[in-house]
Amino acid sequence: MTINGKAYIVGAYEHPLRKAPNTSVSQLHAECAKGALEDAGLTKDDIDGYFCAGDAPGANVWSMANYMNLKQLRHIDSTDMGGCSYLVHVAHAAEAIALGKCNVALVTLAGRPNSEGSSGTQVRDRGANIPDAPFEMPYSPVTVNLYAMCAMRHMYQYGTTSEQLAWVKVAASHHAQHNPSAMLRNVVTVEEVVNSPMISDPLHRLDCCVVSDGGGAVIVAKPEIARSLKRPLVKITGAGESTKGQMGGNVDLTYSGAVWTGPRAFAEAGVKPSDIKYASIYDSFTITVIMQLEDLGFCKKGEGGKFVADGNLISGVGKLPFNTDGGGLCNNHPANRGGMTKILEAIRQLRGEAHPAVQVKNCDIALAHGTGGALGHRHGSATLIMERE
Amino acid sequence: MTTPAQDRKLRDPSLNPGDQPYFDACAEGKLLIKKCNDCGQTHHYPRPLCPFCFSDKVEWITTQGTGEIYTYSVTRRGGPVPYCIAYVGLTEGPKMMTNIVDCDLDAIKIGQKVKVVFKKTEGGFSVPMFTPIG
Ligand SMILES: [Zn+2]
Numbered sequence: 001m002t003i004n005g006k007a008y009i010v011g012a013y014e015h016p017l018r019k020a021p022n023t024s025v026s027q028l029h030a031e032c033a034k035g036a037l038e039d040a041g042l043t044k045d046d047i048d049g050y051f052c053a054g055d056a057p058g059a060n061v062w063s064m065a066n067y068m069n070l071k072q073l074r075h076i077d078s079t080d081m082g083g084c085s086y087l088v089h090v091a092h093a094a095e096a097i098a099l100g101k102c103n104v105a106l107v108t109l110a111g112r113p114n115s116e117g118s119s120g121t122q123v124r125d126r127g128a129n130i131p132d133a134p135f136e137m138p139y140s141p142v143t144v145n146l147y148a149m150c151a152m153r154h155m156y157q158y159g160t161t162s163e164q165l166a167w168v169k170v171a172a173s174h175h176a177q178h179n180p181s182a183m184l185r186n187v188v189t190v191e192e193v194v195n196s197p198m199i200s201d202p203l204h205r206l207d208c209c210v211v212s213d214g215g216g217a218v219i220v221a222k223p224e225i226a227r228s229l230k231r232p233l234v235k236i237t238g239a240g241e242s243t244k245g246q247m248g249g250n251v252d253l254t255y256s257g258a259v260w261t262g263p264r265a266f267a268e269a270g271v272k273p274s275d276i277k278y279a280s281i282y283d284s285f286t287i288t289v290i291m292q293l294e295d296l297g298f299c300k301k302g303e304g305g306k307f308v309a310d311g312n313l314i315s316g317v318g319k320l321p322f323n324t325d326g327g328g329l330c331n332n333h334p335a336n337r338g339g340m341t342k343i344l345e346a347i348r349q350l351r352g353e354a355h356p357a358v359q360v361k362n363c364d365i366a367l368a369h370g371t372g373g374a375l376g377h378r379h380g381s382a383t384l385i386m387e388r389e
Numbered sequence: 390m391t392t393p394a395q396d397r398k399l400r401d402p403s404l405n406p407g408d409q410p411y412f413d414a415c416a417e418g419k420l421l422i423k424k425c426n427d428c429g430q431t432h433h434y435p436r437p438l439c440p441f442c443f444s445d446k447v448e449w450i451t452t453q454g455t456g457e458i459y460t461y462s463v464t465r466r467g468g469p470v471p472y473c474i475a476y477v478g479l480t481e482g483p484k485m486m487t488n489i490v491d492c493d494l495d496a497i498k499i500g501q502k503v504k505v506v507f508k509k510t511e512g513g514f515s516v517p518m519f520t521p522i523g
Contacts, residue, residue, distance in 0.1 A: 121467020123400065134402030134412075135434035138516040139488045140464070145474045148462035156460070156499045200464040248432040248440035249422075249483025251476050253460055377486070 002268055003091065006098035007105075008226035009234040009386065011040025011219030012347045018183050018332055020213040021115040026057050026067045028110035032217035033068060040219045041229050042104060044068065047219075049075035049102030051093055053085035055111045055335040064108065075102035081241070081380035082372020083282060083337040085109075086218070088382045090343060091239030093220040103222050110215025111335025118211055118336060120144040121199065132246075136377065143284070143336075144208060146376025148200040150253045151287035155202060157254055157302065160290065162202055164305030166193035168286035169206050169329050171313035176326025178355040183210045184330040193286075207286040209328035209338070216340040218347070232351040233389040237365075238269025245378040254302075257381030258295035258369060265383035266297070271365055273297045276385075278349040278360045279320055280342035280368040283327040289313075292369055293320075296383065315358040324349065324358035339370035343384065350388040364388045392463065392494040395470040401512040407437055410449060415515035420505050421449045422483055433483035454505035455480045456519070463494045477503055477519050491520040 013035030015028055023031075029052070037044060050073050056064045061078040075096045081088050086109050093105035120143040126133050154160045170190055176182040188206060196206040226233055240261030266272055273296060281296075283289050290304035298320060299307040312318035325331045325345040328338040346366040348354040365387050373379035404412065414421045423435040427444035439447050461475035473489040475497075489497050491506060503519035510516055 119467065121464065128403065129405060131405060131436070132434055134404050134408050136486050138399045138402055138510055138514075139474055139486055139518075140400070140468065140472060141474060141486065142464065142467065144467075145462045145464045148464075149460045149474065149476065152462055152499065153460040197466065199466045200462045202462075246484070248430070249434075249485065251459065251484040253476070 003094035003098055003239060004237045004268055004270070005223070005235055007094035007220050007222060007236050009090065009218055009236065009347055010221045010226050010229050010231055011036040011042065012344050013039055014216045014341065014344050015110065015214040015334065016181050017214050018181065018212040019114050020112055025110055025112055026064060028112070028215045029056060029064050029108045030068050032110055032215045033106055033108050036106070036217035036219050040231060042219060044070065045072055046104045047106045048072045049093060049096055049105035051077045051089035051105060051107040053078060053109070054080040055109055055337055075105070081382060083284070084339040084370030084372040084380055084382040085337065086340040086343060087368060087370045087384045088241050090218060090220055090236065090384055091241065091382070094236045094239070097220065097222045103225060105220040106217065107220070108215065108217045109335055109337060109340040111337065112213040113336050114211050114213045120208055141377065143374060144203060145200040146374035147285040147287055148203045149376045150291060151202050153253045154287060154291065158305065160305035162194045163190050164309050165207055165286040165290065166190040167308045167310070168283065168289045168313065169193045171308070171311060172283065172323055172327045172329040174314045175324045175358050176330030178357040179326045179331055182326040182331040183212055184326070203285055203287070209284050209333045210330065211336065212332040212334055214332050214334035216334065216344050218343055234347055234350045235387045235389045236384065237387050238265040238267070238385040240264030240383045241381065243378070243380045253376060256291050256295050256371060256375050257379060258292045258383065261381045261383040262296035265385050269385040271385065275365050276367045277363045278324070278346065278366040279322050280346045281322050282338050282342060282370040283323055283329045284338065284371065286329070288371060288375065289322070291375065292371065296369060315360055321358070321360050324354050339372070339382065342368040342370050346386060350386055390495050392471055394473065394490045394492055394494050396508070397468065397470050397472055399508060399510040399516065401510045401514055402516065411435055412514055415507055415517055418507060420452045420454045420517045422452055422479065422481060423447045424450045431482050433485045452479055452481050456503055458489065458497065458499050458501045458503060459484050460499060461489060461497055463497070473497055475519070488518045489520065490518045497521070
């Protein structure tokens with residue numbers, strides 16, 4: 001049993017706002033759903049599967065299903081894998097469609113961390129009954145220092161440099177200059193990244209992603225429906241999901257769960273890393289990209305720094321164009337969850353609808369990969385491979 | 390450049406059932422970890438079921454309170470004072486999240502030998518942190 005060829009992404013929409021103080025989170029979700037339906041040429045009552053995660057108001061599925069008055073639902077999934085939830089949702093939607101459990105699945109994401117004053121240096125309250133919290137919270141783990149510890153170890157073990165990390169941001173900024181919606185549109189240099197203020201050693205301000213409001217949605221449908229619509233055909237061919245933690249104290253911060261999700265997704269899709277024409281790679285921080293590229297097999301472990309240097313991720317310049325919308329590093333990171341926007345730019349590339357300055361020629365196979373949680377303690381990973389048909 | 394570590398307000402741990410003996414020992418200046426009597430492996434954070442073999446024959450053991458820095462980061466923005474988060478690999482094996490304290494934060498290095506010290510949280514719990522030896 002495989003999802004390869006069993007479902008297509010038929011609709012996609014990215015919310016244009018990056019700051020939405022006067023729009024409710026539920027309205028953002030609904031506007032994204034409406035946009036994706038219009039893109040697909042479907043209507044609300046065609047939806048019989050709904051997928052959302054912890055960013056949905058109430059962290060449940062029924063509040064948004066009720067708000068949008070989705071009446072035909074027969075398949076529901078509120079799997080929460082943090083920022084990579086939406087990659088998981090697309091894979092689960094394909095599984096459900098393959099089994100006949102639904103025909104048209106809607107996936108939504110939205111949030112307003114920019115308006116709500118969220119920051120990667122804040123200690124986040126994690127609620128009751130968390131088994132690890134008493135042994136971590138007194139030490140003030142925050143998003144940025146959890147990733148910084150990965151970067152520090154990577155530098156120590158493999159000789160990765162701040163300049164190599166900076167190249168990830170430089171590449172993202174080269175793409176963001178062409179995206180009118182991007183929060184950071186100025187092209188930056190390696191020097192500007194390494195001279196920006198140190199937030200948490202060795203990560204500088206420009207090694208970090210933006211904090212933005214907004215959201216996105218995709219529609220996944222069975223092949224018969226996809227072929228009846230007017231949009232280019234984007235077929236789902238492979239997926240992988242996993243979690244990784246501290247392994248009882250055998251902590252190893254040099255790799256992510258992508259070491260498992262990558263091979264699963266490539267095997268299911270029947271392709272290899274060298275077949276990928278475009279990659280959306282979760283970029284909460286520059287180190288996130290380097291580690292995941294290694295783990296997915298685009299280069300050897302420890303050589304990610306060399307791989308990203310000298311513009312190798314810049315469309316039209318390097319071997320592996322990545323995050324051509326500017327990514328989380330420059331464009332947006334709605335709800336502090338970047339998985340949805342990773343899917344959206346991969347769809348644009350496969351449809352040939354990316355900005356002409358960054359559109360990859362003959363982009364027939366694309367990969368989107370994401371992380372949820374934090375690589376420095378516990379995280380989820382998800383990989384999705386898609387093909388233009 | 391030097392950045393002397395400063396004491397800072399520490400969040401109280403919100404204990405779950407089973408966690409009390411660990412923090413009671415901290416108050417007496419001892420760092421405990423759990424050891425499994427079936428598979429023989431030590432683990433952290435402590436659990437009533439061994440995370441390696443799921444045996445319930447786990448017991449507390451007292452560590453030497455020594456180890457070395459596996460990785461760290463000095464967080465310089467966002468808090469009232471800079472602080473160093475780290476994973477320390479204990480001499481007994483498991484790595485634990487902690488803070489490195491009572492030192493120059495700019496001189497911290499991976500591989501440095503450290504020993505445990507105990508710091509009080511806002512509500513009076515003792516929590517283990519580490520400081521470089523020598
Ligand atoms: Zn055991």
